[in-house]
Amino acid sequence: MRLVVKYAKQDRVKYISHLDLMRTLHRALRRAGIPVAFSQGYNPQPRVAFAPPLSVGMTSQGEYMDVMLTSGMSPQEFCQRMNGVLPQGIAMLKAVAIDESFPSLMSMIERALYRISLNTSGLPIEGVLKDFLSRSDITITKRGKKGERIVNIRPMIHRLEIVDRDEQKVIMEAMLSAGGRESLNPGQLVHLLLESAGVVEGSCCLPDIHRLDMFLRKGNRWITPLELGEDDGCGQADCGGYSL
């Protein structure tokens, strides 16, 4: 049986790395007595896979993991048992059973939606944003295994807009590419945005970044991984109104 589970990583655990989080969840699965399947071989590993990782320092209400079980268990029971043995700040939100033949979350997910809260006292942020988005080329240098390469990240910003503000802060939402093929880190986006306004990122304007959800393509629609679920049709709250 294969479960896709949506979970939250909150403020109290925002500094733990993806590797730490994986280890923490593996151990929670054992504490909860979940019948997790293991890989074969000398060093058997639990068959748990994850959606694209969240950067250290960010919070999220839209993380996903994909757990293979050796025997059946209702998604509700899974969440209940896990929530009884998790450290504060990590919470299972919802689980669904999905068809075992689906590819990995990592390969299916293409986009992630973030809420970015930025201290911008004195910065004409609307104008900065407009100028930034009007560029057709925003290039960065990525360092990878095959050396350096120049990447245009503009096509990876699908939406970036201000949704709320007060005297000191603006709240933006950003729909960005995420996943195995191409992805843009929202932290880097903020850095580039501020840089375009001539602001050197310092402790004055460190953003709070929160992931709201992740999406994959189904036909011509964007759905969340939960909507892959067998008994969870679209049209529910999770489906959201996020357009292409």
Place this chain on the structure above:
Amino acid sequence: MDKSILDEILRQVTKPVRYMGNEYNMVEKDPSKVLIRFAFAFPDVYEVGMSHLGMKILYHLMNDREDTYCERVFAPWTDMEQLMREKGIPLFALESKDPIAEFDFVGFTLQYEMCYTNVINMLDLAGIPLRWWERNEHHPFVIAGGPCAYNVEPLADFFDLVVMGDGEEVINELLDAYRQWKIHGGRRQDFLVAAARIPGVYVPHFYSVEYNDDGTVRSIKPNREGIPAVIQKRVVKDLDKAYYPETMIVPYMDIVHDRVMLEVFRGCTRGCRFCQAGMIYRPVRERSVPRLMELAEKLINNTGYEELSLSSLSTSDYSDLENLVKQLMERFAPQKVSFSLPSLRIDSFARELVEEMIKVRKAGLTFAPEAGTQRLRDVINKGVTEEDLINSVRQAFELGWDTVKLYFMIGLPTETQEDLEGIADLARKVKSCYLDVTGGQRASRLRITVSVASFVPKPFTPFQWVAQDTVECMNQKIDFLKDKLRIKSVEFDWHDPRLSFLEAVFARGDRRLGEVLLRAWQMGCKFDSWAEHFKYDTWLKAFQDAGIDPGFYANRVRAKEEVLPWSHIDVGVTPSFLWREYQKALRGELTPDCRTRCWGCGITRLEGGLCQ
């Protein structure tokens, strides 16, 4: 503390998880509802401190008391320290994030000598006056325990009191005494006087030390009424009945020993003459298989750990090891829990056992012959022969291992060039054994690491009287070995002799070294056991400024009559036994394992009849 300031600095440091707390099984209490707040301080970084079994035991033991809240504090790494000092954030405990200066106790565990400057630095960062006489009613009692506490003299200025021996019982007695004192009110000294009457509790400033003209100690005597002349260490008699936690904190970050630690026994019967642990943790006390199974069950269920280690000084000596491992395998292999058996002894390396282990996971292999020739191994009473070693590695190679690590010490008493050559010979023999077993097949996969540390004579061992080699001499020996160990597939690494030298100074130091520690810290020494922070020249300057010759402590032979700075401490094993062992060492005579026969080490005087 203001959480937003903490949040701001955590964004800027490496490994913020070190300062975050909130791990699964962390104890949360309302601080206003307890009488005693205790900060358990480990003078090194989180991932080192969190690996320490003693802390796990005492943390949960103290928190099981309703009147006490025990929290943890570690040495902040230098980037964190700098930001804390800039923003005026005092050292805080991980659980509540409250400054530890407000606590009733700050208790350090002293695991190795080179953490002493970190102790001072942590007190300073906490805003607690460094020396006992500078503290008043508003300050915590600064206390210590752990193996280095047996000769705590170099730190005597900094601690209000020190606990000797197994902590499980004495810590409760100490907290009970504190409770009385806090409820009834009184002066700081009144509590110390009451505490000093608890067996195993040492208040350094209740003792006066006098010195001879040649710099040696003349006498150590209590300077007030009702204080024992000798402090005897505490011993927990029955480990099955002793407290052991049924849960452990599960860290987020990768720590040094990230697994369930099951202490199978305490003490060691081998009697290796260089080994302080083998002497100070006597006598041997085992936990029974049923009790261990019960604990393993609870600990795995409560932590979810994927690995369990059987810990002790030499786990393969556990009297019912096969049975224990079998039961553990049967119970936990279906859950994919793996096992690691540290400090596997080459002479009791049972093939059957290894085959069982390997079913679950392939672990790394280390062997510690300690010396290169049989003669020298006899001197140090390491009852292991070359044949034992070769047999063990042969079995490992047959089972598919390709890497082994061999540990040796250099500078052992009576060592000659032949003994050093013996190290290279052994490495070569291990290599040819591998080629023999594999028929030259996977030859390129073979890796033998020869790891060498300079011998550090420790108090409460038969070698407490001997001189350590000078740094120059140890460097020459290392150069000699570098040359001899130019062998394909063999790697050579060594411990910095300058560090071993300072370890030797502080291990057998007296109270006059407090001044040196303070000066070294003032000049920036901290995290000395971390190569990137070790400032040897600064240390030498600190000795010079204090007018103290470190060679007096490290490189001098002591006479039998000399009053050693720790002679008022009774660890059970008697000085006369240690001297006898020293003389036997010089004659190259063995003292076989005392499971076969009692050698009268003296431990039976404590609590009576423990070794019967």
